[in-house]
Amino acid sequence: MATAPEDDARTRSRKYFLMMSLRVVCFILMVTVTPYGWYTWLFALGAVVLPYLAVVVANVSAGTTARKAEPPMRPLAASAPPAPAPTVTDDGIIRLQETPRRDDAAHPTPPPRSRADDGLPEDPTSEDR
Known part of the structure; x- marks a missing residue:
């Protein structure tokens, strides 16, 4: 089992501190x-080489064990059915049929804003002079 990130960081910080203390000495x-x-x-x-070694040793993580891939927690949803082919009529006009997006029902478009919503008069030409 891998070590917790906090424990790993604490261990690496201690190693770095000890090596840099030895450099100062x-x-x-x-x-x-x-x-x-x-x-x-x-x-x-020692004073010249120890900083490099301290950084290299401190950057080595303890959790270097190989991990297996985990399966997803929930199955993936099936893809949407293919769109119907465009219909061709005898008069040479191609008509396309659009299907609504799935998220249109979840996110309806808001109604258009009017000038009154912004605190403005409805028709700028109807102001009294």
Whole structure:
């Protein structure tokens, strides 16, 4: 079972914080430890490389297990029947029949707005002068 996203993020944040803390320690030791020698270069290498490694390690998620595809929760609706072919009459006129859309009943078109709905007079020419 995969880990919760919050737990995964917390774990990755801890790893990043620990590696960046180690980087700060390497930087401080590089500057303060005298006499300078080969270990100074080792501390410098740690101070330079650890940020890259911290980001790479922090971006690795714990939930890398393969998952199976889940079936849909409800079956898909069947597609609409094909539209009827246009009818051709003997007079050379092609007549098309349109079927209403399925969602027209669920979303009826609102009635047209009048000028009175906007607070305007019905006919602009009928105003008293």
